[in-house]
Amino acid sequence: MTFRIPIQVRSYELDALGHVNHAVYHQYGEVARVAGFRAAGCDWNELGEKKLAPVLLSTTVNFRRELRADEHVEASCEAKFGSGKSFHLDTVLTKADGTISADITCVLGLMDLDARKLVADPKAALEAVGFDAAVLAPGS
Template structure:
């Protein structure tokens, strides 16, 4: 997967009683990549909020592949895929230093109009009108 990547070092307080990263922390790693990736792509979250629009996470699936332990250096990717509907996919791979996939995180996201409490029809267009450059998170070289 090409596109956006962010380095993270596993911290000891993120471990469970078995000595590897707690399952919930994988979600946090993906969130760090999403927020950092969208910022790198120029997304103006404050501008969206000013327009009474917010992102909403509708579904997350994590496939655990390899355990992570304290002090490991990992990279988390972020790739966005738009279709024609009200939702879009934001996917992340959590990679060990040697490139081994530790986890795959698949998310379905939408943009909600905060007044009507409804998903917006054209999330890509709305994001792009707030500075978002989808090519930064496209996953292609």
């Protein structure tokens, strides 16, 4: 089962049209990514001690259905690692009735904060601080 976290739309997140402001979707994606990393056992303190930090390289939101005040959504988080320096953390925002409100695709890297460069194998570096990629695997 895919990792999910509930989110409730708050009135101050709305724009002049009465639906969630476009920038807030990025915040919802960040909520899912941080919660997903925690659920996968990533030790943020140890990551910081090793002078490593995830960095967002690109993000794309596809808006499908509007969200309005007091609606409840579930934000998923799925990690997809390949053989390079970057990886994907993707989020789908699903309304209570099962309608997809948006999907968010993010490309990240893991930066060595001293060298200011991406590490060659982000999955291995994350696993060294307790990250279990299987928790965020697609369809898990």
